[in-house]
Amino acid sequence: MERVPVLKLGDVLLVSIQFDLEDEVALALQADLADKIVASGARGVLVDISGLEIVDSFIGRVFADIAATASVLDAETVVVGMRPAVAITLVDLGLSLGSVRTALNVEKGLRILRRDLGLRAAEDLDAISSGASAPDATG
């Protein structure tokens, strides 16, 4: 079975889903994330679904369960990168993602985590993305 890689960036766990998920792979991701939140003490989870061509009721429920599990483990989840056609379809399907927070892209998702939790990784990454982290010779 394929597994979705989970990257640790400071206090944030970053998941980028790049292939169509079998149901079992989605459930394994949910379990992996719970383990890694506990093992790493991560305070934020960022799930990038820009690679997903569809979100059906099963995978949608897995996202809601991931966010609920993370919340119980004192971590906040943001799902980012949903394609417009996927968003339109979810509304017709009648699927509510419950309390799952969403943002348009990784950068905005990290900003939410930084604002709400003051996360170190989010601050570092935001600095990198704005080009402010390079050492400045002139001080």
Next chain:
Amino acid sequence: MTTTVPGAPPAEELPIAADRDVVRVRQAMRTFAIAAELSLVEQTKAVTAASELARNTLVHGGGGTVTLEVVSDGRRRGVRATFTDWGAGIADVEQALVDGWSTGTGLGLGLSGSRRLVDAFDIDTVPGKGTTVSMTKWAR
């Protein structure tokens, strides 16, 4: 009344017996939806509906098959998927089409939600014999 479409790919039957088959149905549905010249949003709705129905076939029907085809009503093209299982059947179709109603552990959106995503939706079920669900999505 629909007819087959010259130049379109021939109808294809796929087994639905495991998780990975649900993914294969999604991929095949995408191919047929593109052949039927559906827009990206229409493709996404058709693929999502097929995913829900394929999972229903697997989980509630104990497995079965799907037949995919490009169809035409003379004015426009569409894609049709016909899911067949030989499971327990649906005792009360009207109830099964209510949002949130489920015999399993799901959200109960499989049938009701997929019906909203497509243009035509038919259920033929015989308790104890099995169920056939047919969906059609037209290109606008």
